[in-house]
Amino acid sequence: MMRVKKKNLDGASLITPDTVAKEIFARRTETFDEQFAVAKAEVALILELAQQQFDNRVSAREIIHRIAGALHLLRDKLHSSVWAELIPLVQNHPVSHRFLEDPFTRWSFEKPRGYSGDAQLLDFIYGHDSVAELVKKATPLGAALYDYTKDASSSVAVRERRDLLTRFVDEAAARHGDETEILTIASGHLREADASVALKEGRIKRWVALDQDPLSVGSVARDFNGSCIEAIDGSVRDIVLRTQELGTFDLIYAAGLYDYLNDRVAIKLTRRCMEMLKPGGMFLFANFSEDIVVDGYMETFMNWALLLRSKADMWRIVNASADPASIEAEVFFGENHNIVYATMRKKV
Incomplete structure (x- = not known):
């Protein structure tokens, strides 16, 4: 859809x-x-x-x-x-x-x-x-x-990120059952869905893939036509300002977005995502880390600048976005430390 x-x-x-x-x-x-x-x-x-x-x-x-x-x-x-x-x-x-x-x-x-x-x-x-x-x-x-x-190393980390997202999707479906609802923010082409066993087996009720690029929205709509995946045109601003009522979810993630958001916007988005989580649901966000070693090449020849973050930076966003007593949070690196992840699970 x-x-x-x-x-x-x-x-x-x-x-x-x-x-x-x-x-x-x-x-x-x-x-x-x-x-x-x-x-x-x-x-x-x-x-x-x-x-x-x-x-x-x-x-x-x-x-x-x-x-x-x-x-x-x-x-x-x-x-x-x-x-x-x-x-x-x-x-x-x-x-x-x-x-x-x-x-x-x-x-x-x-x-x-x-x-x-x-x-x-x-x-x-x-x-x-x-x-x-x-x-x-x-x-x-x-x-x-x-x-x-x-x-x-950065490309290896991005492929690992895709596979980790697939794993988190399947784990959410196993944890929450056939009523599982998922929201992907800045979904791109949603390549992590290609390998999802839960999606193939019909164990996800609704999967909203939100992106501000109409070409990406169209690609997801075409590739997953007839599935539970709903491709929606929307942006960070739409979410923060509540211009779209998307509902509530068991898993929300934004894996390739926070690298472009300053702390102020990142915290606003995280707070809103936590509001959209069901009890027991989890929010995940990822960021390229300060350990990346191809940053100079990316910013020059690729014209691709990113906001790099440390574990401490990720924790700062987590702690500013929710009462620590209301969540179970974790911050961890991917295998080669090029990407750092944060997960926030809302306590039941």
């Missing part, structure tokens, strides 16, 4: 590099000019070495591994205001065109859907059939780079 109430993306909720940059890059300090001059020279050397390696036919894997590591280390040691000014320098360097031959990197940089982290981008990570033609059309260099980026 599909319910669409808007034809265009919700501009108020639209996720772009500029909106995220306002949250993660600090104002310049008094020593900015001095730091920037040194950093500019450093990044120029990093980029020129990559250019020389491409010209000398060094393996694509070696080149991208080295530059991703170098950009991470540079980002890590610089004040964020200095790093922010380096990003356009990297993006405008001639070597960037080499990295954009990778269809995954290119899709992220060009943002055909108009915003960061769209569902089609994740399909490159999943190796889904929907991107097979784009991968097939890649140059030999692009294909070699994609072999690296699709298996980078």
